[in-house]
Amino acid sequence: MNVRKIVTYVDEVLTEGGRPVAPPARTAVVVAVIDNPWAGQGFVEDLAPGIDATASDLGRLLAPRVVAALGVPVEAYGKAAIVGLDGEIEHGSALIHTLKFGDHFRKAAEATTLLPAVEKRAGAGTVFDVPLKHITDATIRSHHQSIEVRVADAPHAHEIVIGLAAAGQGRPQSRLAPLSTEQ
Known part of the structure; x- marks a missing residue:
């Protein structure tokens, strides 16, 4: 596995809907x-x-980094694969839709649910949204969210951008009733 670069984003929401978010949503x-x-x-x-040659090493590389970058316990998580134009979407899917990759994050986050994902083929600088869901109960609506990501110079045509996302809470100021109220 040849890694050209690793990029880390941390987003902290301090105010939402004109009201303070305490603690800040990370x-x-x-x-x-x-x-x-x-x-x-x-x-x-x-x-x-x-x-076999790549997926587990990627999970082992990224999972502890995203947990450390978050800096609070993980409550929601997701993954992404953006394949350069000379590849197939299946190449990204092959790396992220395997337990060899995902179990590293599940273990680090103490999670049990499937990781929601985005995968697509695109050129360098494309914007993509990583979906997130709750780590133990995918029906908790407050944790259904996404984060927008862009790597300015990636993927090159022969590359894949592989990512993990984590949130320490649900959406700031979430107010939807639990799914169980509609069943």
């Missing part, structure tokens, strides 16, 4: 810009060797 994202392990090979039928 969200963190850590992305790694890596060489696409299948770049230049044409159509690759069996992605397993690339998954």
Whole structure:
């Protein structure tokens, strides 16, 4: 795995709807810009060797970084894969939709739910939204949120941007009734 760069974003909301948010709502994202392990090979039928060589190392690299950047216990989380124009969306999906990748984050966040994800093919500087959901109960609506991310110089055509996002709370000033009130 060749990592060109790691980018960390921390977002802290202090006011929402004209009211203070106390404590501030924190969200963190850590992305790694890596060489696409299948770049230049044409159509690759069996992605397993690339998954085995890359996915677990990526999860091990990113999970502790995003938890540390957040600086508070993780309550919501998500993941992303943005594939450069010479790759396939399946290349990003292959790396993030495996327990070899996701279990590192689940363990670090003490989570049990599936990680929501975004994946797409795009050029450098594309904006993407990482969806987040609660770490143990995906039906908790206050934690359904997203964070916008952009890496100005990535992905190059032969790269993939792989990211993890974490929030220490639900949406600031959330007021929706629990899902159970509608069932």
